[in-house]
Amino acid sequence: MRLKLKYNMIKFENVTKIYPRNTVALEDVSFEIREKEFVSIVGKSGAGKTTLLKLLLVEEKPTRGRIFFKGKDITKIKSGKLAGFRREIGAVFQDYKLLPSKTTYENIAYALEVIGALEEEISRDVPKVLEIVGLTERANNFPPELSGGERQRAAIARALIHRPEVILADEPTGNLDPYHTLDIIRLLLKIQEMGTTVILATHNREIINSLGKRVITLEKGRVVRDEERGRFIL
């Protein structure tokens, strides 16, 4: 049996992010994430979780340090290549960030349209993903017509439809009740089992303690703990 070695998919190297008025969001942060890993980033509000994910999506640039994605320094990425880079990542947000003028089906299909997928692929894959996330009946509804849990499932479906190598989930359960929270976490675990790297930022203690996966703890912008089978300790 051949052993396939997992490589470092993401690497933060002494990353510091300082916002105007000297607000330090991240300070000298370094860690690595291997492919197909499930990593939770935990910390209180303002600890720097969202900034860290924004840096990974190149929504922000670090003040100092370097960030590598599949060996490439994304802090130096050119604006013309940004769209192409983001297509390699699926992102899920606390506020869902669905396009309000598009239906659930169109929101999910949009992620395939931007990568230039064929119409046949779109009409084959979107119904499948809608079924996985349990939204087949809601395909023609617009986001305002969906419940919080349904919106988040639609956002996850959009994030995974184009089979990205990494999914970033920033507080995906922040607006959900416990039942839907469990639902979403199960979905993210399923995605990781299918071979996708998942990075979950949350401050939900129950979720972290039930997962038994790697946990990176942030406090005032610094990494204070990085444990393989971590727990929520603040």
Next chain:
Amino acid sequence: MFTSLKRIIKSGWKSFFRDRGLAAATVFILVLAISLATSLFLFRGVSQFIISLIEQKADISVYFKQEVFVPEEEILKIKDELAKIPEVKEIEYISHEEAVKKFLERYPEERSPHITRGVKETGGVLNLASLNIKAAEAAQYAAIAKFLETAPFKNLIDVDYYPRKPLIERIFSLTSTLNRAFLLFSIILAAAAILITFNTIRLAIYNSGEEIKIQRLVGASNWFIRGPFLVQGVISGVIAGLICLLIFSLMSRGLSLKIETFFPGLNIFQFFVSNFWTIVLIQFATGIFLGVVSSFLATRRYLKA
């Protein structure tokens, strides 16, 4: 490429019809801007008609000396010679018979018996034939008058220019002022139309700012995001163009008679029909140009890296 284009057009089309309130506001503002452009075009037609009416009043008349008999063939030769001068725009020969006829029409015997009798008595003796010369510009009349003073046939003619010089110059100064005022008026109105349209579309797209951010996060390229907005600009421009075409067709037909009572000979509907394709071009080009450029500029700020 073709697939992306198809998707962009489809997305723009859907967005236009889904957000009807916004679409209606954009079309309305474009209708105003196109109406302004069309009015400027029609107004230019009217002002040129008025200017040409005024300019027709200016000319130089060349009379033939009474002490020398100048036969008609000689007059026609002089006319041909004068027509060769580049400054001469138009030259008209009025024969002695025509001059007498015109005079009698203007002063009928029953109204002014003394004048008429005088003309009738001397008409057989005097040569009333003349050449009426029109120049393209006021400044050219002096050059024509100078030419006539030094021409080989100068001993045969009397030039009626210097007494009318101030009047001619006033006419041309009035028309050039009118032209300048019209140009200035057009520039101000066009700038206002562009600014109003741009700001309305910018405000409309401002509501889509968050949507554009999401599209960027999903990995859409700038053109894939901007494209549907440009398509919406084109659709708005075409619909606004059609509305304006209908409005102006009906208005020019309805107002034509009323305008003609103020300016005899000026038929607005006739002008509209004879310039139909130019007007169509102005309306659609203005609508599409304003819609597309405003959408392009308004989305630009959200697409900066």
